[in-house]
Amino acid sequence: MKTFNYHTPKDVKEASKLASTSSAFLAGGMTTIPSLKLGLATYKDVIDIKSIKKLSGIKVSGKSVTIGATTKHAEVAASKDVQKAIPALTKLAGNIGDAQVRNRGTIGGSISNNDPSACYPSACMALNAVIHTNSRKIPAAKFFTGMFETALKKGELVEAVEFEVPEKADYQKHPNPASRYAIIGVFVAKHKKEVNVAVTGAKSSVYIDKDLSKKLTSSFSSSAIEGMKLDHSEMNSDMHASSEYRANLVSLYAKKAVEAC
Ligand SMILES: Cc1cc2nc3c(=O)[nH]c(=O)nc-3n(C[C@H](O)[C@H](O)[C@H](O)COP(=O)(O)OP(=O)(O)OC[C@H]3O[C@@H](n4cnc5c(N)ncnc54)[C@H](O)[C@@H]3O)c2cc1C
Structure with a gap:
């Protein structure tokens, strides 16, 4: 039996405060849940960020596409606005895993996990993305630091990813x-x-x-x-x-x- 404290913070500030060296944020759980079940990771605290409204949604302007951290791959794949601005991004999201993964997995979880075979990190790098966290803005070129490693610090939460619209x-x-x-x-x-x-x-x-x-x-x-x-x-x-x-x-x-x- 795996035991941990399950938290449902109401906002980003509370979520960040709950974080420690033995906690994980729960976005879609597509990596966190199997890791827990298989015993590859143990956490004292699991911090569910799914119901923090600020973290979800898509904004498109002439020059950029900004996707909230808990926005699911299926939502990006189905977005007419993203399709119009950066069709390569809807294509990428629509080909991640299978329907179940696309309906649970999130862009924030994908880039924070930085799996060496994940798709979104390549879009971030090629589209000069800026990663918005609760404390700063990090250019993609400085965000992905190594295998399953990023520049995120303890308690730092990805809020959104801003992509530059290319030609x-x-x-x-x-x-x-x-x-x-x-x-x-x-x-x-x-x-x-x-x-x-x-x-x-x-x-x-x-x-x-x-x-x-x-x-x-x-x-x-x-x-x-x-x-x-x-x-x-x-x-x-x-x-x-x-x-x-x-x-x-x-x-x-x-x-x-x-x-x-
Ligand atoms: C069968 C399968 C097939 C897959 N195929 C592909 C594929 O083809 N291409 C691809 O790119 N990916 C693929 N994935 C990965 C998937 O798309 C998810 O994005 C990935 O598993 C992360 O899951 P999640 O978003 O549910 O995050 P979670 O599992 O909830 O979290 C993952 C990690 O990110 C951290 N985290 C989550 N959100 C944030 C945040 N906002 N700020 C800071 N840290 C955060 C958590 O603490 C945790 O460490 C696949 C996964 C599975 C299970």
């Missing part, structure tokens, strides 16, 4: 056939002055592929990166894909993303 963007994923997590995922975003190619699943944490980004900034065409060989020395190698195979997939899927833009 064009696309997300291509080679999914694990069982979980749908990315064996590799490539998010290409063309902004006014630069192109960002963010990669998930290939290394211990999401990253910007500088070589692909540079080539595409000079010339935004699939021929500019056709057959490009990438360094695989720091890439993951496991039962699903060798590092060489992953490197080849990243190059190929970047090309597919450019063609789909």
